[in-house]
Amino acid sequence: MRNSVILSSGMHVPEQVYTNQYFNDLLGEDVDTWLRENVQIYERRWCNEEESVADLCVAAAEKALAEGDLKATDLDLLIIATDTPEYISPSTASKVQHRLGAVNAGTFDVNTACAGFVTALDIASKYIRSDEQYNKVMIIGAYAMSKYLNMQDKKTVTLFADGAAAFVLGADTSDSGKGFLASELTTKGEYADWMGIYAGATKTPTTAAVVAENDHKLKILQRFPSELNPEMWSQLALNLCKRVGVEPHQVDHFFLTQININSIQATMDRLGLPMSKTTTVMHNYGYTGSACIPMAYEKAKKNGKIKEGDLVMFIGSGGGLSFGAVAFRL
Amino acid sequence: MRNSVILSSGMHVPEQVYTNQYFNDLLGEDVDTWLRENVQIYERRWCNEEESVADLCVAAAEKALAEGDLKATDLDLLIIATDTPEYISPSTASKVQHRLGAVNAGTFDVNTACAGFVTALDIASKYIRSDEQYNKVMIIGAYAMSKYLNMQDKKTVTLFADGAAAFVLGADTSDSGKGFLASELTTKGEYADWMGIYAGATKTPTTAAVVAENDHKLKILQRFPSELNPEMWSQLALNLCKRVGVEPHQVDHFFLTQININSIQATMDRLGLPMSKTTTVMHNYGYTGSACIPMAYEKAKKNGKIKEGDLVMFIGSGGGLSFGAVAFRL
Numbered sequence: 001m002r003n004s005v006i007l008s009s010g011m012h013v014p015e016q017v018y019t020n021q022y023f024n025d026l027l028g029e030d031v032d033t034w035l036r037e038n039v040q041i042y043e044r045r046w047c048n049e050e051e052s053v054a055d056l057c058v059a060a061a062e063k064a065l066a067e068g069d070l071k072a073t074d075l076d077l078l079i080i081a082t083d084t085p086e087y088i089s090p091s092t093a094s095k096v097q098h099r100l101g102a103v104n105a106g107t108f109d110v111n112t113a114c115a116g117f118v119t120a121l122d123i124a125s126k127y128i129r130s131d132e133q134y135n136k137v138m139i140i141g142a143y144a145m146s147k148y149l150n151m152q153d154k155k156t157v158t159l160f161a162d163g164a165a166a167f168v169l170g171a172d173t174s175d176s177g178k179g180f181l182a183s184e185l186t187t188k189g190e191y192a193d194w195m196g197i198y199a200g201a202t203k204t205p206t207t208a209a210v211v212a213e214n215d216h217k218l219k220i221l222q223r224f225p226s227e228l229n230p231e232m233w234s235q236l237a238l239n240l241c242k243r244v245g246v247e248p249h250q251v252d253h254f255f256l257t258q259i260n261i262n263s264i265q266a267t268m269d270r271l272g273l274p275m276s277k278t279t280t281v282m283h284n285y286g287y288t289g290s291a292c293i294p295m296a297y298e299k300a301k302k303n304g305k306i307k308e309g310d311l312v313m314f315i316g317s318g319g320g321l322s323f324g325a326v327a328f329r330l
Numbered sequence: 331m332r333n334s335v336i337l338s339s340g341m342h343v344p345e346q347v348y349t350n351q352y353f354n355d356l357l358g359e360d361v362d363t364w365l366r367e368n369v370q371i372y373e374r375r376w377c378n379e380e381e382s383v384a385d386l387c388v389a390a391a392e393k394a395l396a397e398g399d400l401k402a403t404d405l406d407l408l409i410i411a412t413d414t415p416e417y418i419s420p421s422t423a424s425k426v427q428h429r430l431g432a433v434n435a436g437t438f439d440v441n442t443a444c445a446g447f448v449t450a451l452d453i454a455s456k457y458i459r460s461d462e463q464y465n466k467v468m469i470i471g472a473y474a475m476s477k478y479l480n481m482q483d484k485k486t487v488t489l490f491a492d493g494a495a496a497f498v499l500g501a502d503t504s505d506s507g508k509g510f511l512a513s514e515l516t517t518k519g520e521y522a523d524w525m526g527i528y529a530g531a532t533k534t535p536t537t538a539a540v541v542a543e544n545d546h547k548l549k550i551l552q553r554f555p556s557e558l559n560p561e562m563w564s565q566l567a568l569n570l571c572k573r574v575g576v577e578p579h580q581v582d583h584f585f586l587t588q589i590n591i592n593s594i595q596a597t598m599d600r601l602g603l604p605m606s607k608t609t610t611v612m613h614n615y616g617y618t619g620s621a622c623i624p625m626a627y628e629k630a631k632k633n634g635k636i637k638e639g640d641l642v643m644f645i646g647s648g649g650g651l652s653f654g655a656v657a658f659r660l
Binding site for chain 2: 047052053054077078085086087090093094095096098099102103105106107111113115119129130131144147148183184185186187189190191192193195196197198201202203205206207208211216218318319320321324
């Protein structure tokens with residue numbers, strides 16, 4: 001039985017730091033107090049004018065390859081999860097494939113908003129488990145949402161930020177018990193029109209009027225019920241526990257979408273688990289969408305919070321609303 | 331052993347027909363002669379102002395469900411392959427899930443330009459083959475490129491058009507020999523900057539200047555070598571033949587990307603096979619990108635060109651350049 005295991009990983013964020021003070025000045029009001037006290041965001045990174053999402057992907061990919069002592073030509077498949085692509089078409093993955101020199105890798109992008117990385121982890125695992133052509137698969141969660149922000153929109157501009165992180169997954173045929181254990185994807189499409197980038201595609205093509213109105217920018221049209229993510233995330237965790245055959249306390253670490261630290265706290269509360277069993281990165285990076293879950297993994301790895309043999313869960317949600325959950329034995 | 335089989339399919343195109351005469355008038359020159367004589371395109375369908383890609387998807391999906399006597403709630407997963415999405419974010423699939431009422435389906439979009447449908451066919455097959463949660467998976471190839479066309483660009487406006495087609499794939503545990511046999515994905519990322527929609531994402535965000543210059547529209551920046559698709563498609567066909575253990579003449583039907591009938595002819599020539607072993611749809615539909623391969627399948631099915639037990643190959647290419655090839659036993 002072939003299984004999908006995490007071989008290595010890496011992340012990259014732009015150099016340019018934007019503190020909360022920048023937004024106080026930009027918006028002409030104190031947003032820092034709310035950001036610090038309510039969502040624990042202190043600073044974030046944004047691409048500069050010359051940077052875009054492919055740059056973040058290439059840098060994260062190179063770190064993941066280096067950590068695994070791998071060459072780009074070792075990769076059989078490259079999947080990029082993003083809803084802030086390099087171009088509308090072709091895929092960001094094709095561009096990154098060329099820049100990396102990953103000439104043996106098939107490529108595609110996955111868009112399921114901020115659930116994209118977990119979904120890509122599920123897809124990549126299925127390639128490795130079911131097709132012997134796939135021995136090394138790279139997945140990248142990438143986000144350059146700064147490019148789609150309306151600088152006058154307090155609800156979005158203070159939260160969303162840029163970053164990328166990559167995993168290299170490999171095929172393990174040793175029956176080690178390591179690697180992919182279970183997954184679940186679910187969608188509540190009734191929320192598709194609540195948050196998104198609604199103009200610039202086929203429903204509302206870009207026009208001068210669209211640009212004048214900033215309709216091509218990210219919009220939060222309705223506020224999601226605060227209980228929605230904790231309910232869904234904890235239920236997904238319980239579902240995975242059942243499939244894996246463990247109790248929640250036997251899970252060593254959770255990597256959850258970093259949109260709001262209160263949702264993470266509420267999820268851990270529902271599971272009866274301490275915050276020490278999860279890692280948060282919004283403090284210094286803001287909300288980095290499809291990149292935030294592997295960025296949290298990088299932080300946990302760096303801080304020695306996870307080790308070989310640990311049972312971990314990646315649980316993400318994003319616009320759509322789409323949800324993905326994957327359990328791995330490290 | 332679980333395998334992925336095609337249970338049913340359906341297609342939809344917009345009502346509005348644009349003949350070559352429309353483009354003679356639009357461009358003020360005779361483009362009809364070249365289109366008829368060189369690429370055998372006579373007419374195509376475009377969305378009207380109120381239509382967009384999700385409308386095409388929902389209509390195609392409903393036909394596929396009806397043909398299979400299935401309900402939307404039967405679907406475990408919905409994958410939409412498109413590079414002309416409903417929104418930039420969230421996914422087109424989340425919107426379509428809600429409109430269909432496919433409440434039990436996880437969702438994501440795949441973007442690998444016009445290789446998207448074949449790639450989605452590969453992904454969906456891997457879900458079905460490797461995870462018992464997935465018994466009914468819908469994939470849709472969808473294209474509303476009319477929304478991204480520069481009406482003054484003769485190279486694109488005369489060729490590209492709109493449509494969608496859906497497959498429902500099911501799990502077969504009967505060891506019937508039917509269903510998915512082999513696949514290959516490959517990418518030549520060195521061509522990523524040759525054809526695409528380059529502004530409107532993170533590399534070149536939309537601005538008033540971008541709109542004024544029509545940079546947010548589809549552009550062909552360099553002409554692809556005419557031998558590239560025939561070389562790649564015939565090689566992919568031979569690779570799949572080898573994996574399946576057959577000679578090319580034992581393949582009953584080929585479904586190839588419909589960008590240029592001459593590429594299809596040259597591919598069949600290289601394989602030493604007659605044009606009767608393939609089906610073309612560009613004559614009445616123009617080039618419909620990620621939708622064209624399942625649209626060709628629909629035509630072949632309707633015309634009795636394929637039957638149970640046939641060995642068929644789906645081979646697609648698209649911007650990136652990305653290539654996908656899948657062999658199925660019907």
